[in-house]
Amino acid sequence: SQTIHQWPATLVQPVGSPLSLECTVEGTSNPNLYWYRQAAGRGLQLLFYSIGIDQISSEVPQNLSASRPQDRQFILSSKKLLLSDSGFYLCAWSAPGQATNYGYTFGSGTRLTVV
């Protein structure tokens, strides 16, 4: 069966420090991968979307970047965190062409607090 792992669960980082959040999927190949963020009082916002290794689209201009070094690994990064980067980050996957039929499967999330 397929599983998705996301870590760390919580993170407190000072302004200006780097960030690396990792997400891996097991039990499937060539998944579509997504990073979403929920800022305080707001809905889930799509940050990055990837259909394959080195195929990543950024949905909103921001201080963050994403990489997909392996088929089932998706990393969210920042060189210098801003206070506005605080929020709850969720990784998700779907089988190619199947998001409409089955939706996404989400990871457990990372709560990032930038201080």
Added chain:
Amino acid sequence: ILNVEQSPQSLHVQEGDSTNFTCSFPSSNFYALHWYRWETAKSPEALFVMTLNGDEKKKGRISATLNTKEGYSYLYIKGSQPEDSATYLCAFDFGNEKLTFGTGTRLTIIP
């Protein structure tokens, strides 16, 4: 900018009562609408995917209806139980593998 609106933002319901809430979305370029349940300290979990106007889906005490012509979907919970406490999210699907989520309705069941 695509607006997916959910109302109310939060809701308190007595255990045993039934309740419903709304998701509004653009009626043009509709492809599908998704409902998720997000319990505290857990991952969002897919409830329904709805594609056809007039669709009605049911899962236990939870059901959903879809009106694509007027751009809304209702989620109903019959005989609310404490385990129904969660945030319910709807998401608009353009058919391009990317979902646009509403802000959610936070439901609290009062024992």
